[in-house]
Amino acid sequence: MFKRRQILPALVLVGPFVIAYLVLFIYPSLKMLELSFTNAPLVGEGKWVGWANYSRLFRDSLFKGSVVHTIYFVVLTVIPTTLLGLVIAILVGRLKGWLQSLVLAAFFLPYVLPVTVVFRIWEWVLDSQFGIAQPAFRLLFGHSISVWQDPVWAMPSVAFITIWWTNGFNVLLFIAGLRNISQDVYDAAELDGAGGWTRFRFITWPLIWPVTALVLTIQLILQLKIFDQIYLMTVGGPFNSTQVVVQYIYKQAFQTNHGGYGSTIAVALFVTIAALSVLQYQVLRTRSE
Template identity: 75%
Template sequence: MPAPRRRGQVRDALIFTGPFVAAYLVLFVYPTARMVLMSFTDAPLVGDGGWVGLNNYFRLGRDALFLKSVGHTFYFVALTVVPTTLLGLLIAMGVLRLRGALQRIALAAFFLPYVLPVSVVYRIWEWMLDPQFGIVQYPVRLIIGHPVAMWADPLWAMPSVAFITIWWTNGFNVLLFVAGLRNISQDVLDAAALDGARGSARFRHIVWPLIWPVTALVLTIQLILQLKIFDQIYLMTQGGPFNSTYVVVQYIYRQAFQSNHGGYGATVAVVLFAVIAALSTLQFQAVRARPA
C-alpha cells in the first residue's frame, strides 16, 4: 500500500476514533485509576489522605456489615438473573406467536415498564403493595389470610424488590430475545418440521441452540446489572428492615457519602468492580458454548 494512502487511512482512523478514545480516557480510565489509588489511603470523599497500604482491604474481611451486604447482593442476583432471563425468553416466544398489530401492542406493553424511571416504579408499587389499600394485598389475603407490609418484613422485602425489578426491566430482555428468534431462518424451522421435529423437540434441538448466544448475552448483562443493585433498594427499603436488604453499592454510598470515608468506600468499590469483571467474564465464557 502506498505510504501516502496509508497515512491518510491512519489520519481518518484517528479523526473518527479520537473523540471516543479521549472521552474513554477522561471519563473512565482516569477516574478508575484515581479510585484504585484512593483505596490505599484514608482520604475523605474530597481531599487527600494518608497512605495506609492494604489496611482497607484487610479491614473488609472483618467488616460484618460489608460481608452481610455481599451475601444480600448475591441473594438478589439469585432471585433475578436466571428467572428474568427465562421469563424474557418465554414472553418473546409468546409474543412472536401473535400477528400484526396485536404483536406490536403486546411487545410495547411488555417494554413500557422499562422506560419508566425508578422513582415512578417506586410510586406505582408503593401504592400496589400498600397494606391497607394495595390491590396486591387482595390475593395475599386469600393465600395467607392477612395483609403483609412487604418492604417492612425481612422475609418478604428482598423477594418483593426482586419481583419488581424483574417486572421493571424484563422488557429489554424480551426485545433481545425477539430479535434473536426472528434471526432464526424459517428454512431451518421448515426443514426441522419435515424431519419430524415439532413442539418441544424442535425447541430443544433447533431453537434453543440457535438462541443460546443471545441467552448468554442476556445472562451476562443481567449479572452485571443486578450486582450493582442500588436504586430500588434505596427507595423501597433503604436497606431494611434490620439490614435484611443491605447491598454492596448501598454500603459504598454509606461509607463514601454519608460517613465521608472516601478511601474505605473506594476500597469497597474496587472490590465490587473486580468481582463484576471476573464473574461476568467467567460466566460469559462458560455459557457462550452452544448447549449439547
C-alpha cells in the same frame, strides 16, 4: 497500513472519544484505586494505609452481609428474568400483525419508565393499608403484609419489581434472536414428525443459546450493581436485610465520609464483576461451541 493522509481524519474522529474515555473513566478509576490504599475522606487527601482497607473487608460483618444480600438478589433475578424473557418472546413470536406489536409494546413499556416512577407505582400497589395487592395477600395469608418492613418479603418484592421493570429488554433481544432462525428449519423438522418440544429442544434452544448467554451476562452485571430500587424502596432495611454492596459503598463514602474505605469496596466490586462476567461468558460460549 494507514496512508498518511488518513491519519488526521482518523484522529479527528477517534480523538474526542479517547479523550472523554481517559478523562471520564480511566482517570477516575485510577484515582479510586489510589484512594483505596488511603484513609482519605470523600473530599480531601488522606494518609497511605497500604492494604489495611482490604484486610478490613474480611473483618467487616456489614460488608459480608451486603455481599450475601447481593448474591441473594442475583439468584432471585438473573436466571428467572432470562427464562421468562425467552418464554414471552416465543409466545409473542406466535402472534401476527398489530396484535404482536401491541403485546410487545405492553411488555417493553415498563422498561422505559424511570426508576422513580416504578417506585411510585409499586408503592401504591403494595401499600399495607390501601394497596390493591393487599386483598390478595389477605386472601392467601389471612392478613395484610407490609412488604417493605418485613425482612422475608422485602428482597423478593424488589426482585419481582426489577423483573417486571427490566424484562422487556430481554424480550426484545430474544425476539431478535428467534427471527434469525430460518422458518425452513422448522418446516423440515415438522415434516420429519418433530413435535413442539422436540423442535424447541433441538432447534430453538441451541440456535438461541448465543443470545441467552448475552442476556445472562448482561443481567449478571446489572444485578450485581443493584442500587436504585433498593435505595428507593427499602433503603437497605429492614434491619439491613436488603443492604447490597453498592448501597454499602454509598453509605461508607457519602454518609460516613470514609472515601478511602468506600473506594476499597468499589474496587473489590469492580474486580468481582469483571472476573465473573468474563468467566460466565467464556463458559457459556464454550458450551455453545
